[in-house]
Each structure stands twice: as structure tokens, then as C-alpha cells.
Amino acid sequence: YVDYALDVPMYFVYRDGVYHDVAGRSFRDFMARKIEAVKQFEPTMADWADHLTTIFPEVRLKKFLEMRGADGGLWRRLCALPALWVGIYYDQVALDAAWDLVKDWTDEDRWALRHAVPKLALRTPIRGRSVRDYAHEMLEISQSGLRRRAQTDSVGGTEEGFLQPLQQIVRDGRTRAEELLSKYHGEWNRDLSRLYAEFSY
Structure with missing residues (x-):
């Protein structure tokens, strides 16, 4: 699941009240600092949590299982x-x-x-x-x-x-x-x- 989520395209990185557009790039790229527009930001667990809210599988793993069917x-x-x-x-x-x-x-x-x-x-x-x-x-x-x-x-x-x-x-x-x-x-x-x-x- 983690590997899947790491490769699902992101929408944004949120910092200081601003949504930075990173549409189409993966969280894996964000972690590796390969996205020029947000290279200066250290990836956090809050970023990961934000990212997980933007993927839509049938079952979404958060701090609980979200059955989305x-x-x-x-x-x-x-x-x-x-x-x-x-x-x-x-x-x-x-x-x-x-x-x-x-x-x-x-x-x-x-x-x-x-x-x-x-x-x-x-x-x-x-x-x-x-x-x-x-x-x-x-x-x-x-x-x-x-x-x-x-x-x-x-x-x-x-x-x-x-x-x-x-x-x-x-x-x-x-x-x-x-x-x-x-x-x-x-x-x-x-x-x-x-x-x-x-x-x-």
C-alpha cells in the first residue's frame, strides 16, 4: 500500500497557508527532492497525511480503514x-x-x-x-x-x-x-x- 501511495500523483504541498501545485508528480519524487517547485521543503508526516486524503482506492488506509466503495x-x-x-x-x-x-x-x-x-x-x-x-x-x-x-x-x-x-x-x-x-x-x-x-x- 505504501509503495502504491508513494507513486500516486500528488496534487499539492501545503506550507504556510499556501498550496504549491505539484500535480502529476509522485510523493516518492517529493521525498527525493526531485520536484523543483518544492525542493526547499522537507517532507513531513503532515504532507504524507495530506497526500493520503487525495488518493481514492476502494479501501483507504489512514489511522483506520476507510471503506470507500x-x-x-x-x-x-x-x-x-x-x-x-x-x-x-x-x-x-x-x-x-x-x-x-x-x-x-x-x-x-x-x-x-x-x-x-x-x-x-x-x-x-x-x-x-x-x-x-x-x-x-x-x-x-x-x-x-x-x-x-x-x-x-x-x-x-x-x-x-x-x-x-x-x-x-x-x-x-x-x-x-x-x-x-x-x-x-x-x-x-x-x-x-x-x-x-x-x-x-
Whole structure:
């Protein structure tokens, strides 16, 4: 990850209230003092932290793991993905079960999924099953992990309830993107301003 981040092109170096443009140059070059415009600056951990905020992989390593796969969802769904990850990552039984689901996948399998899912959504085939099948199983694993965590709010509600929007998507077999495309080609009559009118909060 560090090697990857060192070679991702930078945007800027910030010093004394000024953003110095270093677009296209790597942090590795900055550390080696190969960028003429900022050669006078000693690279710092603050520079590294700034740089890490400008790279956008699916998972971003900071002082924590930032799962970036589905930014900017609907208000009522904002807690769904964090709950999914909490149920898996904070429970060893769930983590092991999730790993068992995918441990035999190859790099080629993962790349194929990355390219097919935006087109085929939950219908995407992988190893004789659909992404929908895997999603259903993953939600069950996460729900079990949340149940074992047994965290409740002030009225006794559990974290499991946050999974409901994802469970509904898997039950219906229809993603948010598919819903939006249907509206765009249907009732919105290809008017994107309707997106903002309906979904801004």
C-alpha cells in the first residue's frame, strides 16, 4: 500500500497557508527532492497525511480503514454499509466466514467482478453463483456478527437494523443504480435535475 501511495500523483504541498501545485508528480519524487517547485521543503508526516486524503482506492488506509466503495448514499442508508463492515470486521467468527466465502477467488475473478458489476449489478456471475447470492450470504454473516456484538441504543435497538436497506436491495435484486436508471429513462424523461430535487438532503 505504501509503495502504491508513494507513486500516486500528488496534487499539492501545503506550507504556510499556501498550496504549491505539484500535480502529476509522485510523493516518492517529493521525498527525493526531485520536484523543483518544492525542493526547499522537507517532507513531513503532515504532507504524507495530506497526500493520503487525495488518493481514492476502494479501501483507504489512514489511522483506520476507510471503506470507500459506496460514498454518497441516501440519508436513510448511510449507516447500512458501516454496519455491514462492523458486523464482519469486529467479530472473528464473521470475519472467518466472510473469508471462507472468497478465499479461493483469484485476482482475475476480482478484476472481472470490478468490471462486470457496474453493468450487471447483482446478476453478475462469479464461480457458478451470482453476486446476489454472495451478497445474501455476506449479509447473514454480518448480521450474525452484529448479533454477537450485542450493542444496543437507549431504547434497546440493535445494530442489526441498520442492515435493512441492504437486505431489501438483495431481496428485490435491484440496486440503487438500477432504480435511478429506471427513473431517468422513465418518469424523469432524462432530466437529471430531478435527481437533485428528489434526493438532496
